[in-house]
Amino acid sequence: MCLAIPARIASIAEHRMATVDIVGVTRVVSLDLVPEAEVEDWVLVHAGFALQVVEEEYAKETLELLKTLPFFEDQEPLLAEGA
């Protein structure tokens, strides 16, 4: 349930709300928990918040892996619904 998905920060707006791309879906997530995060950083995203800044290499590996996990299918509608 607390699966975190890597995403890259495209831009940061007011109140540290960032636009990120999560597996092809654009979402706005809060950077409240990662004060150090900057544009272009990779972050682990869980339920609308970035949890941690991670290395690009790790983020990409994780994304590959996520596509193979069964419950990821279950998450996709959640991701897709209203960006």
Place this chain on the structure above:
Amino acid sequence: MDLSGFRDPTIARGLIDAISATDTGPVKIMEVCGTHTVSIAKNGLRAIMPERVTLLSGPGCPVCVTANRDIDTAVALSQRPDVIVTTFGDMMKVPGSYSSLSREKAEGRDVRIVYSPLDALTLAEKEPDREVIFIAVGFETTAPLIAAAILRAQEQGLTNFSVFCAHKTVPIALEALVNDPEVQIDAFILPGHVSTIIGSQPYEFLAEQYKVPGVITGFEPVDVLQGVYMILKQLEEGRSEIEIAYHRGVMPEGNPTARELVERVFEPVDADWRGIGVIPGTGMGIREAYAAFDAAKKLPVELPEPKEIKGCQCGEVLRGVILPFNCKLFARGCTPEHPIGPCMVSSEGSCAAYYRFTDYGKSDASDG
């Protein structure tokens, strides 16, 4: 041995050989994280372990360990006409004593699935005349988000947003399992994302006081294999430490900002774990300073006595006393389509994971 399911069969092969080459007596290793359970079931890792190594699933899915009483409370809240209940999708189908949120929704209550607690805040802004309650379950990974949402609601001066908090914390629950005479655990595979927040320090007492080693690892099959290998190495050498096999994602100190927010908003309270019972200090209560956002205080509900589901052995599954297959209802009456217990509802529940990747789940077994 068919290793085609591994993204890197050579690494997997090397790790399996290294595991086999360790020299230990019988070892029981519990994975605490639902994502690990799925990875182990999906990749058939139990079957490729040497005979002396048993992998057990633990209480790793926050949905599964939510007690009936907490679900009953969520149901009762949803029955109030002045309330909109919001929650993560996983919670909808979990049966409480008498009903579930999805059943209430079908009967016309306003229950909505949200992707983030922030969506619940937005809804509260749009519906000023109704109380928007977020039903919060989850471990340390999710708690900081709830804390941040509460702080945001306060900043915005929202008076119609509150949280029903059934959050739980992992490390002390593991101590309860180590002390449980029915379960015998020699080591833990520790959860990756929980540890992203809390780091490795909070588990250290397990290694020091109880001599039970643990390895924090990611959820790729080779990550799990590496974790098992590191555990067996420790046992072979007579060490017990908390190690991180997942350095790219977990810092020893975790995420200090997230920990600070959690500390500010929550205080440790007793928590009722399904199947395990009350474990002191493993719950998260909303501090008095934020009582205005605490649904339990704002809208107290009267509940009938909670009732356990007849024949359901989720409690034993969650403690690693039995494997999902050993439950009499497994695949006979209890399936992901018609779940009887929560371990079959949640996609990360042990029973659902085992059902999906064995012959029982024929229709499901080929996907993913």
